[in-house]
Amino acid sequence: MAGSPSEKRGAGRLLAVRDLRVGVGPQEDGFDPVSDASLHADRGEVVGVVGESGSGKSLTLRAIAALLPPGVAVRSGDVDVGDIDVVHADRREVHRLRGGAVGMVFQEPMTALNPTMRIGPQIAEAARAHRKVSRVEAKARAIELLGQMQFTEPERRYRLYPHELSGGMRQRVVIAIALAGDPELLLCDEPTTALDATVTMRVLGLITGLAKELDIGILLVTHDLGVAARVCDRIVVMYAGRVVEEGPAVAILRRPRHAYTLALLQAVPTRESTIEALRAIPGSPPKVGEVPSGCPFVPRCTLAEPACEQPVSLVEIAAGRMSACRRHELLADLVEADDA
Secondary structure, three states, X not given: OOXXXXXXXXXXXXXXXXEXXXXXXXXXXXXXXXXXXXXXXXXXXXXXXXXXXXXXXXXXXXXXXXXXXXXXXXXXXXXXXXXXXXXXXXXXXHHHHEOOOEEEEOOOHHHHOOOOOOHXXXXXXXXXXXXXXXXXXXXXXXXXXXXXXXXXXXXXXOOOOHHHOOHHHHHHHHHHHHHOOOOOEEEEEOOXXXXXXXXXXXXXXXXXXXXXXXXOEEEEEOOOHHHHHHHOOEEEEEEOOEEEEEXXXXXXXXXXXXXXXXXXXXXXXXXXXXXXXXXXXXXXOOOOOOXXXXXXXXXXXXXXXXXXXXXXXXXXXXXXXXXOOOOHHHHHHHHHHHHO
């Protein structure tokens, strides 16, 4: 098709989030489940956002897409997607953002799809909403996307209902809908949570291929470090609504520079692990509204010192590496000792 999204769009930064603070309720009496979060995504790369439940991953994703629920708002900070200032966007720009500049893949495909509509028209509807195409062209685009999503006989599958598909197929339909408007940035919120291991690998491979083939940026929210290791170029680690570490995936996973990242990695079971050898992170994440003023991980950290109770910022500790941990140099020594 003319104007296919597979055409290279040129290098450049797609997403820049700076000092994002998302609040619930009134400024005076409410609380901030996301505070001072900064991250970015470039063309052709997959950026993973990892952390425990309640760390602010999904809320950050929804702020980027201007999809925050009622009563939740951006208090401060900047979110730029291409040339769109999301925080100050008007209705026209929000329409251009959702499904146009940004595609969203939600966690549960059965709630994202209309059960009364065939899947093909749902994809075609998304194409017509964000591209100047006729009904015939939209149908052709939907069939083309089903083929890209590795559906056999896409013309026949076009007429199926969501309940006639497996979980993995439905998730691929949701991805096709997200791509129908030719987005430059794809936001994926736990896209493999409800899938078995085999289907998960297929969907992850598809997502990785999309970033390179279509030259788009992908922001992937996941609680699974194994998923992040397989598909991500860079990883952003969030805890208690804050970004605590960011860097290349290989470096983050092999040589963490924040105590929370190290604790997460140590809690991941391996083939050699025994029940007794598993290291659970002590304590629980802080409740929303009760986050310490210093490093939020201090109450659970075995490496904390008195200085950690003072406010700490995310700073560059090496080329391409960011950390908000006062003990990052000690962590470097500990990891190198373990590798020796």
